[in-house]
Amino acid sequence: MSIDNLTKNSAPESTDLSEKERKKLEKRRAKQEKYYTSSQWQLMGRKLLKHKLALISFIILALLYMGAIFANFIAPQGLEDFSATYSNAPPSKIHYVHDGKLIGPFVYDLEISYDKFLNKIFLENTEKPYKIDFLVKGSSYKLFGFIKSDLHLFGINNSELPQGKDKINVMIFGADQLGRDLFSRILIGSKVSLTVPLIGTLMSFILAVFIGGISGYYGGFIDTVIQRIIEVISSFPTLPLWMALSAAIPPGISVVKVFVFITLIMSLLSWPGLARTVRSKFLSLKKEDYVMAARLAGVSDAKIIIKHLVPGFMSYLIVSLTLGIPGMILGETSMSFLGLGMRAPATSWGVLLQECQSISNIANCTWKLIPVLFVGLAVLAFNFLGDGLRDAADPYK
Amino acid sequence: MDKWRYIAKRLMLAFFTLLMITFVVFFVIQLPPGDFVDSLVTDMVAQGETVTAVDIANLRTMYKVDRPFIVQYTDWLGGIVTGDWGTSFYYNQSVLVKIGETLGATLMISLITLVITYLIAIPIAIYSAKHQYSIGDYAFTFIGFIGMAVPHFLLAILLMYLSYKWTGKPIMGLFPEGGITSWAAFLDFLKRLIIPTIVISMSGTCGLIRSVRAQLLDEQEKPYILCTRAKGVSEKTITYKYEMRAVINPIVSGLGGMISGIFNGSTITAIVLMLPTQGPILLKALQSQDVYLSGGILLISATLVVIGTLISDLLLAVLDPRIKFLEESK
Numbered sequence A: 001m002s003i004d005n006l007t008k009n010s011a012p013e014s015t016d017l018s019e020k021e022r023k024k025l026e027k028r029r030a031k032q033e034k035y036y037t038s039s040q041w042q043l044m045g046r047k048l049l050k051h052k053l054a055l056i057s058f059i060i061l062a063l064l065y066m067g068a069i070f071a072n073f074i075a076p077q078g079l080e081d082f083s084a085t086y087s088n089a090p091p092s093k094i095h096y097v098h099d100g101k102l103i104g105p106f107v108y109d110l111e112i113s114y115d116k117f118l119n120k121i122f123l124e125n126t127e128k129p130y131k132i133d134f135l136v137k138g139s140s141y142k143l144f145g146f147i148k149s150d151l152h153l154f155g156i157n158n159s160e161l162p163q164g165k166d167k168i169n170v171m172i173f174g175a176d177q178l179g180r181d182l183f184s185r186i187l188i189g190s191k192v193s194l195t196v197p198l199i200g201t202l203m204s205f206i207l208a209v210f211i212g213g214i215s216g217y218y219g220g221f222i223d224t225v226i227q228r229i230i231e232v233i234s235s236f237p238t239l240p241l242w243m244a245l246s247a248a249i250p251p252g253i254s255v256v257k258v259f260v261f262i263t264l265i266m267s268l269l270s271w272p273g274l275a276r277t278v279r280s281k282f283l284s285l286k287k288e289d290y291v292m293a294a295r296l297a298g299v300s301d302a303k304i305i306i307k308h309l310v311p312g313f314m315s316y317l318i319v320s321l322t323l324g325i326p327g328m329i330l331g332e333t334s335m336s337f338l339g340l341g342m343r344a345p346a347t348s349w350g351v352l353l354q355e356c357q358s359i360s361n362i363a364n365c366t367w368k369l370i371p372v373l374f375v376g377l378a379v380l381a382f383n384f385l386g387d388g389l390r391d392a393a394d395p396y397k
Numbered sequence B: 001m002d003k004w005r006y007i008a009k010r011l012m013l014a015f016f017t018l019l020m021i022t023f024v025v026f027f028v029i030q031l032p033p034g035d036f037v038d039s040l041v042t043d044m045v046a047q048g049e050t051v052t053a054v055d056i057a058n059l060r061t062m063y064k065v066d067r068p069f070i071v072q073y074t075d076w077l078g079g080i081v082t083g084d085w086g087t088s089f090y091y092n093q094s095v096l097v098k099i100g101e102t103l104g105a106t107l108m109i110s111l112i113t114l115v116i117t118y119l120i121a122i123p124i125a126i127y128s129a130k131h132q133y134s135i136g137d138y139a140f141t142f143i144g145f146i147g148m149a150v151p152h153f154l155l156a157i158l159l160m161y162l163s164y165k166w167t168g169k170p171i172m173g174l175f176p177e178g179g180i181t182s183w184a185a186f187l188d189f190l191k192r193l194i195i196p197t198i199v200i201s202m203s204g205t206c207g208l209i210r211s212v213r214a215q216l217l218d219e220q221e222k223p224y225i226l227c228t229r230a231k232g233v234s235e236k237t238i239t240y241k242y243e244m245r246a247v248i249n250p251i252v253s254g255l256g257g258m259i260s261g262i263f264n265g266s267t268i269t270a271i272v273l274m275l276p277t278q279g280p281i282l283l284k285a286l287q288s289q290d291v292y293l294s295g296g297i298l299l300i301s302a303t304l305v306v307i308g309t310l311i312s313d314l315l316l317a318v319l320d321p322r323i324k325f326l327e328e329s330k
Helices: A002-013 A021-038 A040-050 A052-069 A182-218 A220-235 A236-247 A253-287 A289-296 A301-337 A349-357 A359-364 A366-392 B002-030 B035-045 B053-063 B069-082 B095-130 B135-149 B154-166 B183-220 B223-231 B235-253 B255-273 B278-287 B289-320 B320-328
Strands: A095-098 A101-114 A120-143 A147-156
Touching: A021 B035, A040 A052, A040 A366, A052 A147, A052 A182, A052 A301, A052 A366, A095 A120, A120 B183, A147 A253, A182 A220, A182 A253, A182 A301, A182 A349, A182 A366, A182 B183, A182 B235, A220 A253, A220 B002, A220 B255, A236 A253, A236 A301, A236 B002, A236 B255, A236 B278, A236 B289, A253 A301, A289 A301, A301 A349, A301 A366, A301 B154, A301 B235, A349 A359, A349 A366, A349 B154, A359 B154, A366 B135, A366 B154, B002 B069, B002 B289, B035 B053, B053 B154, B095 B255, B095 B289, B135 B183, B154 B255, B183 B235, B183 B255, B223 B235, B235 B255, B235 B289, B255 B278, B278 B289
Parallel strands: none
Antiparallel strands: A095 A101, A101 A120, A120 A147
């Protein structure tokens, strides 16, 4: 700041510089000053903003997580809604023109008939259009778990339907075997599929810093024991061990407990790799002079680890954390797909894909593969974001 | 002499790791609440039989599930060493026999995938590194990312669906009916091998391409390469004689992880494609709480990973003399 003031005060004397040029110079100087005084995290942020792929990935992830947070509001259907009529219905065709008149987006009612092989055929009944409204009342839900509401972002107002008639639904991704809207279920499932990896990574992060820290800081016998344990755990192929541990989740317990168990299993098996990194970083950092100085000053071990050592490689850890999330997403999806993960009534992307286990299902209802796109998108986005973070973690490069 | 000490040390470590693995395996398979007798009794009741408390107690003694954990563990471990891996309750067969039925197919698939992974990944990685930022490099990088992002089982399903679309019937299983007796049957077998190999080797190949490419790019920057090039050594010699030598270390040391990854992939792929390997049996064993069978399969797969790591350690000691120094300086 002092430099800025100086230039301002001395400005009238330098008459050979035009006002415009002077301002430009001042701006550049301020920018330079900001660069040299900015913290490591600010530098990382600047670098990350320049990495286009990482930025796009970040936006995609933000959208996915927003979708998960407001899932029940955005989804036209609730978790428990189903409809026999719409069983295996293809994605709704959204029309705009009825009888030559433009009346905005609407859908037609579906009529069911069977061909000679008894395959279900869906035909549109073009007599009456059903308009897609915004903010319609539907099944009730609790936003964030405590705000009660029955408002949905979009849907069809079914309140004027004659008694006994099945509800009309708009299903932009089609329906599953029980006539549930796939779009709604993808959103509601993302609540599980996107939070298990985050919480699991956080837990394995804490475990890794704690165990790896002890191992690297104290060394000696404890180090040897921890290293052996890590070696044993990483000798197991993860998936079979995941399967065995998931099979140990007792049947008939609440959805929340299943969620906690799965997250625990994920993190229990993923900390060793990270702990190794933490250990090697500790080994190199603990020889630094400033650590010795802190120790001489009588700082406790715990404080040295948390205040002086961990910040030294935090950026590095965050990169490996981000790159570890995709594995957890795939892990949770695989487990649920095999029926060893989340169970009904809860849903996740893996649960949705269970229907894809039979080939006839895929052949006749290709839309059931749509959750794959979401899995792939999330995994790719985390990978690219991790790559961007890795480049950004080295700001002077 | 040093070499032998290094090898002996590695062997000791591997043995110790295996011992710990047996403990972890037994602990994990004992975790589920209830035991095999419980699920047996539930089945019997479901079929309308009356089961008394005495019957249950008798069953427990018969299946030896009523003793303390550590006794059961030492018993089991003793059996493992002497070749008696217990009886699979579900299949009513010796565990070793049941595993033996599928071990051949499992090992064959794993080996084929392993070889194919290296055969495909290394040339592509060299090409990508030598033509950095070319169209080919971008294409391979892109495919590599997709390959890592799509879960195994989905790739398996998609390829199965495509095979169904193109050939009219889905290609499932591994061996043609009646076994491989003729040339035509062998060709059929090869055809059935295509999808599993692609699916299982996909993520490993993509990972290997990425790491080898990055390693090669790092190596290219080093001053000694510049020096060799300035001396007029041909580009080919630089690549294969100098740079590849530096890249061999990470390739070989990744062997254990590669085998582990192949087991991950083959387990779930086999379940989807109904291959006669350990995957489907493991799932069945876990679902029916057939502890000795699932324990045996877990133990075998972990053992193979340990052996893979051991082989890569020994290979490294031969290939890379620096390892010895690294060991000493630790």
